[in-house]
Amino acid sequence: MSQGYTGEIIQHHADGRKEGEYLSVNVDFVLLPDPTLALLLSELKALGGQIWNKEKILVTVDHFAPPSTVERANIVKEVISFAMDNEIPYCSIYQGICHQLLVEGPWLKPGMLVLGADSHTTMAGALGCLATGMGSTDILYTLVTGKTWLRPPETVQIDLKGKLPLYIMGKDIILELLGRFGEGGFLYQALEFYDNDGVIPMDDRFAVCNMVVEGGAKNGLFRPDKVTRKYLNDRDGHRRSHLGSFGNGNPQYTQRIGIDLSSLNPKVALPHSPAHVMDVGEVKGEVIQQVFIGSCTGGRLRDLESAARLLRKRKIAPGMRLLVTPASQKIYQRSIEKGYIQTILEAGGVILNPSCGPCGGIDKGILGAEERCLSTSNRNFQGRMGDPSSKVFLASSLTAAASALTGKITDPREVL
Amino acid sequence: MGLPETISGRVWKLGDHVNTDILHPPNYFSLDEKRMKEGIGKGMERLSIDPNEGSSGHGLLIMAGENFGCGSSRETSVRGLRASGIKGIVAASFARIFFRSLINLGIPSCESREIQKWVRDGDWIHLSMKEGWIELSNGRRFPFSPLDPHIKNILEAGGLIPYLRRERDGI
Numbered sequence: 129m130s131q132g133y134t135g136e137i138i139q140h141h142a143d144g145r146k147e148g149e150y151l152s153v154n155v156d157f158v159l160l161p162d163p164t165l166a167l168l169l170s171e172l173k174a175l176g177g178q179i180w181n182k183e184k185i186l187v188t189v190d191h192f193a194p195p196s197t198v199e200r201a202n203i204v205k206e207v208i209s210f211a212m213d214n215e216i217p218y219c220s221i222y223q224g225i226c227h228q229l230l231v232e233g234p235w236l237k238p239g240m241l242v243l244g245a246d247s248h249t250t251m252a253g254a255l256g257c258l259a260t261g262m263g264s265t266d267i268l269y270t271l272v273t274g275k276t277w278l279r280p281p282e283t284v285q286i287d288l289k290g291k292l293p294l295y296i297m298g299k300d301i302i303l304e305l306l307g308r309f310g311e312g313g314f315l316y317q318a319l320e321f322y323d324n325d326g327v328i329p330m331d332d333r334f335a336v337c338n339m340v341v342e343g344g345a346k347n348g349l350f351r352p353d354k355v356t357r358k359y360l361n362d363r364d365g366h367r368r369s370h371l372g373s374f375g376n377g378n379p380q381y382t383q384r385i386g387i388d389l390s391s392l393n394p395k396v397a398l399p400h401s402p403a404h405v406m407d408v409g410e411v412k413g414e415v416i417q418q419v420f421i422g423s424c425t426g427g428r429l430r431d432l433e434s435a436a437r438l439l440r441k442r443k444i445a446p447g448m449r450l451l452v453t454p455a456s457q458k459i460y461q462r463s464i465e466k467g468y469i470q471t472i473l474e475a476g477g478v479i480l481n482p483s484c485g486p487c488g489g490i491d492k493g494i495l496g497a498e499e500r501c502l503s504t505s506n507r508n509f510q511g512r513m514g515d516p517s518s519k520v521f522l523a524s525s526l527t528a529a530a531s532a533l534t535g536k537i538t539d540p541r542e543v544l
Numbered sequence: 545m546g547l548p549e550t551i552s553g554r555v556w557k558l559g560d561h562v563n564t565d566i567l568h569p570p571n572y573f574s575l576d577e578k579r580m581k582e583g584i585g586k587g588m589e590r591l592s593i594d595p596n597e598g599s600s601g602h603g604l605l606i607m608a609g610e611n612f613g614c615g616s617s618r619e620t621s622v623r624g625l626r627a628s629g630i631k632g633i634v635a636a637s638f639a640r641i642f643f644r645s646l647i648n649l650g651i652p653s654c655e656s657r658e659i660q661k662w663v664r665d666g667d668w669i670h671l672s673m674k675e676g677w678i679e680l681s682n683g684r685r686f687p688f689s690p691l692d693p694h695i696k697n698i699l700e701a702g703g704l705i706p707y708l709r710r711e712r713d714g715i
Binding site for chain 2: 147148149150163164166167171175199203245246247261262263264265266268269272273277279311312315316342344346401488489490507509510511512516
């Protein structure tokens, strides 16, 4: 009997060493985006520079992609030199946001233990992994030893029931959860989602797991099911993907929460907290100057498809700036093939290259004083996206596209 | 290295859910420690805390509310605190990545809810990680639950990198 699938995965990876409540565990894969990797390179060198297994890491240049200041250009240069000098087999430069690349590549499967030097690494939990983010020093420890120390968390079962309405996306589901339990409502806990009817597309599951960290959770995962299997089959180009042997135990939970999908309304998180959530009806009419559809939370194919559906044969409001960032080059290309990019351009939108961009206040699309933006990203903390007096509202890409058309926060049902 | 007997200093008092983006605005991300420290200065300005550098010959401690350090994993926020002379942190609760990074960089950190309402910005406190208490300037003591042995081992080593070196030499 273990605490959820998370407990089972931890037990399965434990190497037998224990200190207090912490277990030493073997790590299957590590994600290394440019800024946080750069922070550990000098210490890595001082420790001898040896990496435990080069086949089990993915280096990405995605935050400063391409760099907009000299200091960032030097960081990117250092990261690329590191990857080339060490002959790191998986190094991705300007190909997309690290979390998206991690789930597009062939590496992950259910039951794995995955770390990343970025808090939104929780996203990979949608594939049934235990995936969590850590700071650079923790990641350095893993790079050298192949291990980390974990405290097995309490687990919470989240039952998602009912049909998914056309106007509801993964973003609305996670905002509902954050609104109900608050920022830090799941501190140190693992969230395990059961999509009992297999109705939630993988792109939406990624959005849900991406943002569990905003509730303070250590990780969030979806119980592997037919949606997982189909995703893995499509990804790997065969029909033999199996969901691993884990999950055969009898997972126990300290808490159980139910969400009725069919009764959800589209949600908006108000400034300055992802947990300050209301139904779109309660905030509609709020004037905004910018809409951002992108990031590791809201820049996937289903996001661009949803936005294009609303933007088709329409124009964005006068004075509005609509910025769209596909989360990866692969999504970008698929969106071109499917005509989404053309639709967005015709509506008056601007396409930025796949990268983190304005979400982390990095470049292109930063907000000026008092400006208001509706964003499909994950955080609306004060000053994160620009001037400290600017305000960011978080919502799904459907709500974002509807709002770009009217210039104010709009219920997508009014435009669909 | 190792844990000092007691840590004494003036307090920066912060509220609940202080996230890393406000504590250390993203455009202060840098590999340069001086710039990391400037980011903390900007964060304190936004949080309306007077960092009072004039008295920084003495130690500084942070007393924060719930979920301290939520948000980004960028370790620059913690390195900035270290560069600003923060010797220890007491919070009602910590966000997990932030807590790990504080311990990993050897900054003694513990949880206490009871003490929150008794401490104001600028007060002087003493912290004993070894014995597990926080003392106010009027002598009143608040115990906190003992450190997990793993956390203690890392702090006693001086952080995760020295811990790793010890571990490696031991094997």
